[in-house]
Amino acid sequence: MLEGLQQLMDLQVLDAELVSARDEQSEIPALREKRADERSVAQQKIEAATGLTQSAEAEQRRVETTLQDQEALVEKLEGQTSQVKSNEAYTALLREIEQAKESISEAETQILEGMEKIEEAGATQRRAEAGAAAVFKRSEAEEKACDERERALAARIAELDGARSETTARVPAELLEQYDKIATRRRPAVVAVNAEICSGCRVDLPPQLFVELIRAKSLIQCGNCHRILIHERNLQST
Ligand SMILES: [Zn+2]
Known part of the structure; x- marks a missing residue:
């Protein structure tokens, strides 16, 4: 992950x-x-x-x-x-x-x-x-x-x-760069997702994207609003 x-x-x-x-x-x-x-x-x-x-x-x-x-x-x-x-x-x-x-x-x-x-x-x-x-x-x-x-x-x-x-210091550079780029235009730049819908813009997520979102092998963004998406199950309280 x-x-x-x-x-x-x-x-x-x-x-x-x-x-x-x-x-x-x-x-x-x-x-x-x-x-x-x-x-x-x-x-x-x-x-x-x-x-x-x-x-x-x-x-x-x-x-x-x-x-x-x-x-x-x-x-x-x-x-x-x-x-x-x-x-x-x-x-x-x-x-x-x-x-x-x-x-x-x-x-x-x-x-x-x-x-x-x-x-x-x-x-x-x-x-x-x-x-x-x-x-x-x-x-x-x-x-x-x-x-x-x-x-x-x-x-x-x-x-x-x-x-x-x-x-x-604990966020990979690629992720950080993308986050900073989006955050200058819209906040929140990153949203937690628990269904096949972007919680930022409420647009449906394609099933394939949702699968990738759960696997979280790479950076996933909403095709509509470009926010970074993270599935809730991939978040852990620090
Ligand atoms: Zn969106």
Whole structure:
């Protein structure tokens, strides 16, 4: 009987796990990047909200300065009323005082509106900070779990690679070469058979082929899907 049939099946089990472990491993960088993006979006929201608060506060300071300037102006102009010599000059002075008072009134309205804006911006900022804190916390936990999973995968892959080397050493080169060739196109590349039908593609096997399969003197492949066929009776647990 052909050597290495059971080992070929064992190899296939190892390879199936290797493929899925490597697939999972290859997805890790994208997952890390996605989390980094989420953190960056959360950070940007904080910065945008902080910027709004700061500009609302700066605008408020500007209006407060205007208010003070206009109040000083009114005081100064009112001080001049007793010194004007003509009616015309007196009327002009009163008009100037009136304008300054209008400016004061406008500034006071703006300050009230500004207080609302600052309050809203502050609330937005606090929401952004709370949202970001949740994102960072979750992200950190996921990152930690991801690190652990990555280490476990690397260890398991090294283990599987070792087992694969040991197993391939016990499979004849011709069998191995054929297996590798098929496995790049379809998995499983080798199937156990217990009736006159390919368990890979469900196509009937010619009686002569089935006889050869039981004798297992040479490598037998399905005429339809080309998978390597092994009769169950020629497999023994290792
Ligand atoms: Zn087949």
